[in-house]
Amino acid sequence: MRAFSFSDFRQRASTLLVLLTMLTSVNVIATNSVAQARFEGKVVDSDGPVAFASVFIKEIGKGVLTNEVGEFSFSEIPDGKYTVTISAIGYTPQILNVTIPAKRLAVTLQSVDHQLDEIVVEGKSDTQLAIESPIKSAVIDTKVSARMPSTMIELMNRSAGVRVRQSGGLGSNTSIILNGFQDRSIRYFRDGIPMDYLGGGYNFALVPVNQLERLEIYKGVLPVSLGGDALGGGVNMVTRRSATKSLDASYEIASFNTHRATLNLYYPDTARRFFIGAETFFNYSDNDYSVTPETFHKKVKLFHAQFEHYYGEVFGGVRNTSWADELRVGLAGFWMFRENQNGPRMTEVFGKFTSEQYSVVPTLRYKKTFLNKKISLDQFLEANTIRVNQVDTVKGFYEWDGSFTPSESVNGETSSTGSLAKIDFSYMTSRTYVSYQVHPAHKLEANFVYVANKRVGVDPFGQTFTTSGRDILSIAAKYNKMVASIGLESFFFNERLTNTLIAKYYRFDVEAVDATYQGDEVDRSIVAERYGIGDAIKFTLNDNSFVRVGAELATRLPEQDELFGDGNFHVSNLELIPERSTNVNVGYLFTSKGKKTALEVNAFYRRTKNLIKNVPYNLIFNRYENVDNVRGIGFETDVTVILLPWLKANGNFTYQDFRLFDTGNDLLEDSRLRNTPYFYANLGLQGNAKHLLGKNDVLEAYWFFSFVREYYFAPIAKEFEPDSFLGLWGRAKINAPNLIPDQTIHTTGFTYYPFDQNFAIGVQMKNVFDAKVYDNFKIQNAGRSFHLKLTYTLK
Template identity: 50%
Template sequence: MRLPAAGQETTVISGIVQDGQGNPLPGASVTVMNTVNGTLTDSLGAFRITVPAMESYKIDIQHIGFKKLTRTIAQKDIRKGSITFTLLDDQTQLSEVQVMGQSETQQAKLQPIKAEVINTKAVQQQPSSLVELMNRSAGIRIRQTGGLGSNSGLMMNGFQDRAIKNFRDGIPLDYLGAGYNISLVPVNMLERVEVYKGVLPTALGADALGGAVNMVTKKSLYRYAEASYEIASFNTHRASLNALYSDTTRHFFVGADAFLNRSDNNYKVDVTVTDQETAARTPATVRLFHNQFTNYYTEGYAGLTNLSWVDELRVGVTWFHINRQNQYGASMSQPFGASVSRQHSVIPTLRYRKKFGRLGIDQFLTASNIHTAQVDTARGTYDWYGRFIPSPSRLGEISMQGSLSDIKFSYFTSRTHLSYQAAENHLVEFNVVSTNIGRTGTDPMGLTLPGTGQDILSLPAKYYKIIGAAGVQSVFLNGKLTNNLIAKFFHYNTSTINVDMYGTALGEHRSTSENSFGIAEAVKFALTGNTFLRFSAEAATRLPEQDEMFGDGNFHRSNFLLTPEKSTNINLGFRTEKRNAYSLEVNTFYRITKDLILKVPIDFLFTQNQNVENVKGLGLEADLTVSLNRWLRANGNFTYQDFRLFNTQNRQTEKARLRNTPYFFANLGLNSTLNHIGNNGKIHLYYFFTFVREYYLNYVPKNLEPDGFLGLWGKAKFDAPNIIPNQGLHSAGFTYHPGGEHFSIGFQAKNFLNARIYDNFRIQNAGRSLHLKLNYTLK
């Protein structure tokens, strides 16, 4: 959006857009003709546009399902205050209109706080997962421990896992357990994904160091139903269904979202097989045989909108169930053939939103119980060929004592967000998130207290956390300068039975608590209407999460000795673009962190979160998109980050790279759209390439790293087992619309060169796979 030159007189045009019955129309496009100024109406149908001072203005307003309105207004009309614009129904209007203002996705890209915005709507017909979409973005890597449904963790700008918080529509995702996350949710369910790097907006207000992922669900005022079904290699099936009904007054709505993920995940991997008679170890390529994953998710919701006492009141109920076969633990050193893990829950939610003049309120509440179970009762072990070897002395295959655990996690989460428009250019926000978690359970085969023999899961563990944030967003210099100043308060306390890193109960009932403060500053300065600089800095604290301290009842061990990690983060970025031609974004970042919480394998079966005392480093990322012609677009990005240990008092680890963390990765993409295929059809073609430079499973002395510039080429000077090798992944596909936008057919060949792909903890992922996806939308 072009901004008036400094010192130039401006006028603020404000108004309300409504339908013929007087109901507000959120999302209407409002454009001031003969300028590049435009915007979208908010949830109350209101808008404000700052434009150069003129005697009169021609206003163009468009909204899907309504006739276009063009109206000329004079300065005297503007001085009277807010102007009302009424749009008339147009049943014959096409399903697409050209929006001259900025969509919410475009607006998110332009905020002072750095956000990588992934537009899932643009690719929802592709058989692509959210993990793949995010891995194509600069600065982001999603690491998984296997195929569909495996544990996944986000790595971004040097931080990883729980240092990067996950949200859904601004609400922390912990309350949904493992039922809804970036590896499971279909892209069809989402409007976009906002990935914040470094400083978080006040409205999110979490204790994150490296940033956050906010999954924004679809918003619509209209009745619609949408279904998709994907079938793929390894007996993979993914289905989704979204439906919404609203009455003609648009004061009442009811809807449902559901999805299914199922896969045998029986792809081939390279392993080392141990002969049971001779104990000889030989390499082999085998097919996984006990790696099936099934996940069901359903959410029903209903509510009221646009009434005098509420903008939106939404009540929802979510049910999910997960069944996971366990093929291996923290590494592929030992196979399993019978162990399974399960999780299920029913979760009610309530959300209330209302704007009272300058004051806005957004309140969210949920209370739930999430049940997890692990079954490990095979009296023997399996080899990589699926053969069972009985062992009467064993009670389980994963561990000698086995497991039959049933654990209940109780959650209560409250999120309160208040906003106040103190002046035209100053917005004040407050955000408080409190989380209360309890854990109880049983395991007749599990750990017991020394002396008494009492099941340690029968003793309650408690975890409470509250994060408060207060911020002021101010606009200066006729919109050229935007400033966000945010202060945060962190508190947590927890208590449980202490268990050591090997899973042995120590018999100590321990408790801990801590208070801390943080401060952040984010500035955006517009050089031109399409070019700007961004700067942010933060002194942040990240509290240990309950699963990091208590374990997950599966392959992740507890560590009650974890301490909060503290970090100083600095980010500097530049962005420029020319509509329909190119966009370029370059960002640099610096981090220095004390007691970084890192998930590490403690043996070939289990992982555990541990503190890394001192880590610092810097990084650079760049992203370029170019329209080569009207039907072909290209995108490329790369990320380099150099994070190392310091002050370790150990010659071997001093200045070593942070373990299990990629330090260079890059992406290349080509997209082409061909219209007028057949009877009003079109086809979208695409190709993607991803490269990840070799990195190291454990700490490696700096003098053993490759000699090439920044370590980007050459070979490491040690043996291969500790190296996660260079990886290059090629994928290509198409989406075909036979006629109109209602139905589409998508096909994709992933990793079509069948390269060996390794991920978190050097666990091998699938080779070549073929995917077919059908989408149908009824509006």
């Protein structure tokens, strides 16, 4: 293995270099573009300042709320003419024409006996609207952490009810555990679009934090606009969008020869009718951290875990025309290379096995409103092929210390025959979303998602049908999935009560060739369909609190790689059937006046049949099986307190008691769901200081603590669990190999702005005390690491 160098970076990052060449011209355009100014003012009534009034600028779609003394401000608004709406509950809204740059604006609102709710809502951010939705979601505002050298995995792990399984360092396989559900029970979206078509090239583990506007984590019922077949929730990654010309770049260097870079460009014309842009990022790491494998009993460095990844997308389009509110055409591409140090567990070690994945992805998105904005259409289309290559041809065996023993009797590490697999996964994705405002208090929504997938490949060393001798991969396997959703959102009692009723239809069909026990070919054609229903209710108690309840009969269809395998460590299983689950969520949210204290409490119940789990198939391979029936309850709480004007504290914990039933095994009946943490907690402190070394500098410092209670790699009888209350302390009465021990992680760092908010220096130390950290299959993760991140933004 050869270490990564900056010369390698220059040679390999062809996509990034092309975009960097564009930077010169864009920078000139930005430098000579329309001047930008600060726009500020104050809102009062006859008695004094009006706090939390909405100030909304129509042309750029930006809104803010006034502070406790009625003041507001916008930064970096391009010079020009704008329509500004000022509104507040109980007042007549004012619509003003303002030319920027402008003098400080003073507005006096007149009180009325009624309110215009739709104008008040317009002033709220998308993040706030998601938080206050009847459908339970945890919203991670990534703008707060964009300058930190943090990962999306870390931000998610600091949220109540969420844990991320990561089977190694940067670029390793990841999955989310969300209120007891995990793996494919959770669906993933990018800007509301199911993102299976991007394969491993774009996911929350690889996307740098500053590439996203926010991360929405839905628990239970999914909004109609997402339209997925999730069993227990979904994750929607909302990419960053700018209303003005902008450039954002960052570079991070860290332990284990880790490098991460981003570059974002956006340029609209002065009339804001035409736009072009680019989003790119790069990840590299040797991942050569130290581990102590259970089968080796010595501390060694990983020697075959290098990861390299590039993603780039260029896009352009038009908006605000007579025939389109927005038409966006994009062309994305990614390439990913991974050295595989071990399989799904750390019981075996590889020294030469590698895998590669790449694709070019054209996309089209069209948005338009009709009938005075009563009807809204959002259409997305894409078609691409993901190519996966894997090389496993070494004649011999490696040990964890890197030593090699030659053997002519084998031709590979993952199997005795080896592999030179080349597999194509072809995708076509169509998503159509329509909404109709039938009444001011009622909105109909419909979403139709169709995915067509085909897998075909070749492997001269791979498995063949015994009778014909044909390569199993060479015979095309086809998979089509359709999810149709319809929903009705209604408001009652002056919008104090909101109800969202959702019905869904699921269908998938498979055409493939399977093998009998004797190895003969058998044509298989499988069709399955299901129905689902869900409802979410939110009742506003007062201006500071509300309760919400959600219930759903959910279905999750098997995915193509669960049925066919992934051409790597997961083998096929065409006998899988859809998962079914009954889910209930109940929650309460309180925010004090002045927003100095926030409290959220949630409880949830799950009863799931035929849960699809990734389980060991033999010593090397895994496969997905309908293995578990699970039921249980959970509880989570999250508290944020502003202790001082410059100091904020946050804490949360999650307890979930999910157990197997109808197992047919008296020893395992009522045992905990394996590979699933049942208690975890987080604490955090964040502070800031100004004018340390200059009149404009700012220092933001933080400390985060994470704890995960011990849990079990394999099911154990309930009688062997700790005897303490809820099992929160003490030790299980089982052998160590089945136990994933208590884990505590401390992270500390700071972000320094030496001049202004445009340039930031982020420094972070993760796992301060070098604690041992494991994933759900007891694969050891990295210990202590150091990170430096530089970020620059130009608008």
